[in-house]
Amino acid sequence: MNAAAVKKRIANWGNYPVVEAEVARLETEERLAGLLSRPMIARGMGRCYGDASLGERVLSTLPHDRFLSFDEGTGDLECQAGTVLGTIVETFVPRGWFLPVTPGTRFVTVGGAISADVHGKNHHIDGSFCRHVRSLRVMTADGGIVNCSQNENAELFDTVCGGMGLAGIILSAVIRLKKVETPYVRQETVKAKDLGEVMDLFERSADWPYSVAWIDCLSGSGRALMIRGAHATREEALGLPVSGAKTPSLNVPFFLPSFALNGVSVKLFNALYYAKARRGVTTAITGYESFFYPLDGVQNWNRIYGRRGFVQYQLVLPKEQSRAGIAAVLKRVADAGQGSFLAVLKLLGKGEHLLSFPMEGYTLALDFPITKNLFGLLDELDAIVLRHGGRLYLAKDARMNAGTFNKGYANADAFRARKAKFDPRGVFQSLQSKRLHI
């Protein structure tokens, strides 16, 4: 790609697919324009699970990671696109600020969060990440640098937000942080006996800023633990260290053999996890790290799925279809005896950009180790999702086909038209965009 480009075997979080790519680093904006003569795709922390930031030529944005300015009055933080969300929270939580929206890991770049228009546990109230982006600087396919926002070059802004890196390279962004009184969260855990009960709980908890549920998807009933939370006030966190709680860090040092995670071990883990929680409602004041980023406490946890990797299957269904559709998906998964350690349910609000994943309804995320029969099962789940008017999350996808994408994303053609306008030569391409003909 240039003098600094090296050939590497890379994969994203699911370790599937693994590809040989020419990887260059975004060192300076001046040199970047010279790299746009052939197709490429931007890549941040590689925390999308599948192939959205993989291609033959990849641009790592990680060296582009500086804070540029901060306005104490408004909370507006300007930073380069390779800045990792974890660096933002570590720096700003002690000063009384938090991210307006955060995904379930802090090891994500600002560029990646904008391109996937990521959602958090507060989507039903605060929308996705891009709602809080005040402006962007973007390098377009012709090498020009364009400032854009909802008021300036608004069409480009709308296409880049949630645009999966296909409309331009985000160089820097201004994000509005939100004020918090403490680094703690007041959390309630509520046990639910089945899917219907947990959905009722979501409805009744709609005024809680954050809510999420863990589902025991092998139990058949969809029994669940729902966790809801709000940033703790000074009074609620009285007596706790002002610096916040440190979460211990564990590591999975190597890929576990694939038999380590089979249907029996997952069933046992889920049963124990559910049984450990007390009946009714349990209240706690917890550090923000363990509330927002419980999985980050175990580094490289993706290795428990073995070298063959895994797929995260994340679907969303319109609210009125959610109960029947999610029950049908869980039933099919349980019948297939496919264990999913992680089965997470959230309530979402409206999607705001052409390829944004959210729609008003419920989203379910399931992790599956890659096995011989998996893709056949996932094709069956696709049919259930489409039958119920839903779609799959591009940031998690490694295998859906173009038909499923087109049916799920009503604005797929509108996005293609915008891409043709901003990137007529097709400079920005990923393995995913080629598979889905975006």
Ligand SMILES: Cc1cc2nc3c(=O)[nH]c(=O)nc-3n(C[C@H](O)[C@H](O)[C@H](O)COP(=O)(O)OP(=O)(O)OC[C@H]3O[C@@H](n4cnc5c(N)ncnc54)[C@H](O)[C@@H]3O)c2cc1C
């Ligand atoms: C444990 C875990 C939990 C997660 N929880 C959630 C969650 O709760 N909610 C949620 O929405 N997502 C979640 N995700 C997914 C993750 O937030 C997204 O995939 C995010 O996009 C990853 O950002 P990244 O920096 O790793 O980018 P990558 O994975 O490298 O890239 C993601 C996309 O962004 C594009 N991109 C990256 N940088 C730029 C740039 N500078 N300019 C243009 N395009 C760019 C890439 O081309 C690609 O299309 C989770 C992921 C993990 C591993």
